[in-house]
Amino acid sequence: MSPSERKAGLEDLLTEYRFLWRPQPFREPEPAWCTAYPTLAREVLAVEPASLETLAADTPGLVRRLARHFPELARLLPLIEVPVCPTRPLPATPPQLFRGIPGRKQAQITAYATALDRPVAPVLEWCAGKGHLGRLLAAAWHRPVLSLELDPALCADGIELTRQGHVEDMHAYVRADALEPGSAAHLHRRHAVALHACGDLHRRLVTAAVAQGCPALDLAPCCYYRTAETTYRPLAGGRLRLAHDDLRLAVTDTATASARTRNASRTAMAWKLAFQILAREVTGQPYHPLKPVPAAWLALGFEGWCQRLAKREGLPLPARLHWQRLQAEGERAALRVRRLELVRLAFRRALELWLVADMAVHLEAHGYRVVVCTFCPPALTPRNLLVSARRS
DSSP, X not given: OOHXXXXXXXXXXXXXXXXXXXXXXXXXXXXXXXXXXXXXXXHHHTOOHHHHHHHHHOHHHHHHHHHTTSGGGGGHHHHTOOOBOOOOOOOOOOGGGGTTOOHHHHHHHHHHHHTSOOOSSOEEESSOTTOHHHHHHHHHXXXXXXXXXXXXXXXXXXXXXXXHTTOTTTEEEEEOOTTSGXXXXXXXXXXXXXXXXXXXXXXXXXXXXXXXTOSEEEEEEEOTTOOSOSEEOOTTOOSOOEEHHHHHHXXXXXXXXXXXXXXXXXXXXXXXXXXHHHHHHHHOOOOOXXXXXXXXXXXXXXXXXXXXXXXXXXXXXXXXXXXXXXXXXXXXXXXXXXXXXXXXXXXXXXXXXXXXXXXXXXXXXXXXXXXXXXXXXXXXXXXXXXEEEXXX
């Protein structure tokens, strides 16, 4: 399937069924589709709590469930299937190249590197951090690698790790802001690589690569919502317009989160919903968004957490509160949200693939041959899409 075919098919379905994926049950306890499609609402609200985590992780399964109510959504299934990238084993590399890299990150870097064709030019690592990927590619490919990074501390650490890995003759650093216009010049006649460049950083890479006539680009995008734009503007045009919350939906997978992290996230949701109930009882006002709440506050327990948040939000609390009742209401509300969220989650991979297809179509329009494939299983990282472009 070509990027343009994928983009057009996804855009049609995402546009037509946005009434299902755009409402957020956390903010809208009764999305409009619940009234319009009561059978669907009854079905998702009857899901057993023990099944929620498994269901939420199975995007194709959620699409099939929705297709029983909306048969046209079965068209999503082939559109969200992506081939696995062919792999090319790397030559043996000294273990010191991986010094200081956590195990999961090391596995992601290795999987990404084995999915790449050999470079067609000297390499530029975009938004390099400590240059872990650049060091590996310099050693494996025996080609010069330039790592571009803004943070001086990360640059200093990367230079030291390069020295320890004995690849300083092939691996260099340039301190630069990827979003500054002048940084694009570093892409000229270079093979650009980027593993998990976020939001505006990966969009800037795509547009700068085109402007500089970059001969090759291998990009694994991430965190699409990290953008200064209020509304996502497609690079290749189209009808779909996405706000920040829509972009966040594309990256809601929790496949790599620990059980402890998932439990903390569920607790935080329940307590936030309980606090919203409390705020409505005190002020009589409807929901209003909360600024992020520090995760460390969970250690205060429910009552202490609410008191700390009430102080921050300037909410006067009654002298006496039935804390157990309030906490139980929050937990019931959170269970309802998790059930209703299943409908939104069916569209998350479709949204991500539309974003990736938009970049791919833009590259094709400027003379690149583009392949989109997955470089690792989602259990290693859900952000496993690789956009591989070669200038014709």
